[in-house]
Amino acid sequence: MLDEYPTLFAYVxxxxxxxxxxxxxDAQxxxxxxxSTG
Structure with a gap:
């Protein structure tokens, strides 16, 4: 999906x-x- 929006891809x-x-x-x-492990 981001391939269609190179500027957004670079931002991400x-x-x-x-x-x-x-x-x-990592914290999240x-x-x-x-x-999930209880």
Whole structure:
């Protein structure tokens, strides 16, 4: 889908490359993982 919108693709890629995004994503994933395992 993002292939049709190269500017949006670049924007998302820049956001995902940020260290803060990685920390937030990892923290959120930990919450979801803990909730799904009981």
């Amino acid at each position: 890629a820049r956001g995902e490359a940020r260290p803060a995004f990685e920390r937030a994503f 994933l930990a919450v979801f993982t803990a909730a």
